[in-house]
Amino acid sequence: MVRQRAPAAPPPAIHDRNRQTWTVRDPQAHGRAVRAMFARIAGVYDFMNHLLSLNLDRRWRRHLIERLDAHAHVVLDCCAGTGDLTLACLRARRGHLLLAGDFCPEMLARARRKGLGAAHDGDDGVVRTSALLAADAQRLPLPDASLDAVMIAFGARNLADVRAGMREMARVLRADGQLLVLDFFRADPGARGCARGPARPVRWWLGATLPRLGRLFTRDGFAYSYLPTSMDRFLSVTEFVALLQECGLEGLEVERQSLGVAHLVTARPHRLRDSQTSRADVARARSES
């Protein structure tokens, strides 16, 4: 019998978060390691995403786009990677100016090869423009209140300082703007409803199977043990909702996707405060599964 070696675990400093501030122990080293890892796997990223999620990632992104405000014209896809969320936006004929931002040039190069960074002639008579933006999500080179929506899919978990990233996204949003965060959250079996996070079989799949499959296809055990590790060291849904409120976001809604594998969290800037949005601060859960 051939015994498989256990997948390489990420270095301890990566994703080792302070539970009060939600920053990692060494932000510079963390940023360097995350960027280098995505640079290494950029070529196989899309294939592995679809394989390991059994294509559910496509469905989750489409669902996010369905939740995007119809009037959102200037939209940032933050931590855009190879651009699948921006492409899903274009396919759904949403937004007019789409910015795909990421701090990893190798991932953005894949996005360019998929046709992003160009004008797109829609069959609805609207010419949409996508632009690639090499930028750190925690220091966006964009003016205050300049965007209608910020979307971030599977990016929040990677940030060295989650609070700084969310504040930055709130800063660039217009008063009636919208933040949409799709990600994998830490399981919290004691919580109720969608705040529990992923169900037990999902945790098993992510923790045991995924790094081995990742290693088999990419020979990069670190990259695919990174996902369950980063998830375990990330915030639970409840903690994330509280953090967004601290960052001046409200009107929070949480949607559980596919047995809690992923969650979509939507929010709006504080500037819109009225009695309705305040009441909505109590995260509403719509369970899809």
Ligand SMILES: C[S@@+](CC[C@H](N)C(=O)[O-])C[C@H]1O[C@@H](n2cnc3c(N)ncnc32)[C@H](O)[C@@H]1O
């Ligand atoms: C898991 S991928 C997600 C890509 C894409 N959003 C998707 O849906 O497939 C995470 C991306 O976040 C980027 N990223 C991580 N930390 C970042 C940061 N601080 N600023 C900008 N991009 C970052 C990585 O380079 C990577 O491309």
